[in-house]
Amino acid sequence: xxxxxxxxxxxxxxxxxxxxxxxxxxxxxxxxxxxxxxxxxxxxxxxxxxxxxxxxxxxxxxxxxxxxxxxxxxxxxxxxxxxxxxxxxxxxxxxxxxxxxxxxxxxxxxxxxxxxxxxxxxxxxxxxxxxxxxxxxxxxxxxxxxxxxxxxxxxxxxxxxxxxxxxxxxxxxxxxxxxxxxxxxxxxxxxxxxxxxxxxxxxxxxxxxxxxxxxxxxxxxxxxxxxxxxxxxxxxxxxxxxxxxxxxxxxxxxxxxxxxxxxxxxxxxxxxxxxxxxxxxxxxxxxxxxxxxx
Numbered sequence: 001x002x003x004x005x006x007x008x009x010x011x012x013x014x015x016x017x018x019x020x021x022x023x024x025x026x027x028x029x030x031x032x033x034x035x036x037x038x039x040x041x042x043x044x045x046x047x048x049x050x051x052x053x054x055x056x057x058x059x060x061x062x063x064x065x066x067x068x069x070x071x072x073x074x075x076x077x078x079x080x081x082x083x084x085x086x087x088x089x090x091x092x093x094x095x096x097x098x099x100x101x102x103x104x105x106x107x108x109x110x111x112x113x114x115x116x117x118x119x120x121x122x123x124x125x126x127x128x129x130x131x132x133x134x135x136x137x138x139x140x141x142x143x144x145x146x147x148x149x150x151x152x153x154x155x156x157x158x159x160x161x162x163x164x165x166x167x168x169x170x171x172x173x174x175x176x177x178x179x180x181x182x183x184x185x186x187x188x189x190x191x192x193x194x195x196x197x198x199x200x201x202x203x204x205x206x207x208x209x210x211x212x213x214x215x216x217x218x219x220x221x222x223x224x225x226x227x228x229x230x231x232x233x234x235x236x237x238x239x240x241x242x243x244x245x246x247x248x249x250x251x252x253x254x255x256x257x258x259x260x261x262x263x264x265x266x267x268x269x270x271x272x273x274x275x276x277x278x279x280x281x282x283x284x285x286x287x288x289x290x291x292x293x294x
Contacts, residue, residue, distance in 0.1 A: 004243040005252065011236025012256045018229035019085070025222050026086050033212035035082045036201035041227025042234070043198050049235060050191040053184050061188055066177040068192075074170035075193040079200060081163025088156035103161035105250035105287055106131040108168050112247050116169055127289035134282025137275055168237070168246040175242040186238040194231065254287040 018038070026034045054061075085101045106128050113119045171189055178185040205212050216223055240249045272280070 004240045004249065007236045007240040007243070008249050008252045009236070009255070011233045011240060012253055014229050014233035014236060016256050018226055018233055021222060021226045021229060022086055023090075025219055025226065026090055028219055029215050030205075030209055030212055031083055031086045031090070032201065032205050032208065033216055034086050035079065036198070036205050036212075037216060037223045037226050038082060038230045039079075039194050039198040039201055039227075041223045042231040043194050043227070045228050045231040046187075046191045046194040046234070049231070050187040053187045057181060057184050061178055061180055061185070063188075064177060067174050067189075070170045070174035070177065071189050071192050072196060074167040074174060074189075075196045076200075077163045077170065078167040078193070079163075079197055081160045081167060084156045084159035084163060087152075088160060101157055101160035101164070103131060103158065103283070104164035104168065105247070105254055107161050107165035108250045109247040111165055112169055112245070116173075121293045123289055124293035127286040127293060129286075130289060131283050131286030134279045134284075134286060137279035137282060165250075168241055168250060171238055172241045172246050175238065182242040183239055186242040187235070189242075190231070190234055190238050194234070248291070251287050251291045254284060 022034055022038070025037065029037070081101075081104075088101060109124060110128060113124075171193075174189045175182065175185045178188060180188070237249070237253075
């Protein structure tokens with residue numbers, strides 16, 4: 001099994017676990033504080049992982065402007081996507097909220113073809129159409145302009161997908177710009193991004209709702225768990241996307257649908273109606289087509 005596949009599977013499992021933890025803690029914290037928890041408590045684990053790799057590698061890291069630009073853009077995009085995802089999870093059930101956010105695989109392919117010189121085949125474009133049909137089905141779209149502007153699940157789902165797609169493309173760009181061993185360069189991007197994200201989220205909560213800090217401390221074990229699982233998932237994503245094209249990694253990452261459904265039934269005890277199942281199936285088919293196209 002190729003290395004990038006192993007790291008992608010690690011990311012799939014850990015992201016599903018982290019998202020489940022975020023849904024639990026989001027009931028007690030604000031959306032912004034829930035987002036802060038992911039980065040602030042993940043920072044020590046990211047720093048330890050980078051230190052262990054860097055101490056064993058003699059190759060120097062040449063940090064250039066392209067690295068800081070791409071990594072910073074990826075960090076901001078991921079914060080926005082996380083905010084949208086947490087919000088989506090509070091207004092829809094667990095499996096469908098994640099399904100909407102996972103339009104990132106399709107968006108990664110589209111944005112990659114438009115702005116990162118990664119063109120799609122005809123089959124790739126067909127997969128996009130099928131994915132959009134799945135999104136509409138899962139969101140109970142009524143095909144009206146009013147729904148377009150007022151259906152919150154669509155707005156937050158698309159927002160999360162777009163943010164994560166842009167972050168994926170910029171993460172790969174930042175990692176490759178270092179011209180270092182890819183596993184180490186992925187760790188460098190990770191520690192920089194998590195530090196930046198923790199700082200930005202910390203300042204935001206400090207300026208807008210300081211009482212959230214006491215709530216975070218009251219949920220310390222859950223916060224640490226979310227931080228650890230988040231970094232473990234990010235290690236998988238960042239490394240896989242450094243080793244392979246982001247669209248292909250995100251396509252394989254759609255295996256998260258299976259894990260999400262298992263969590264939905266076995267842990268949360270939630271049910272999904274027939275139309276929502278149809279939407280999830282169509283999105284899954286679109287990802288299979290995208291994989292074949294890639």
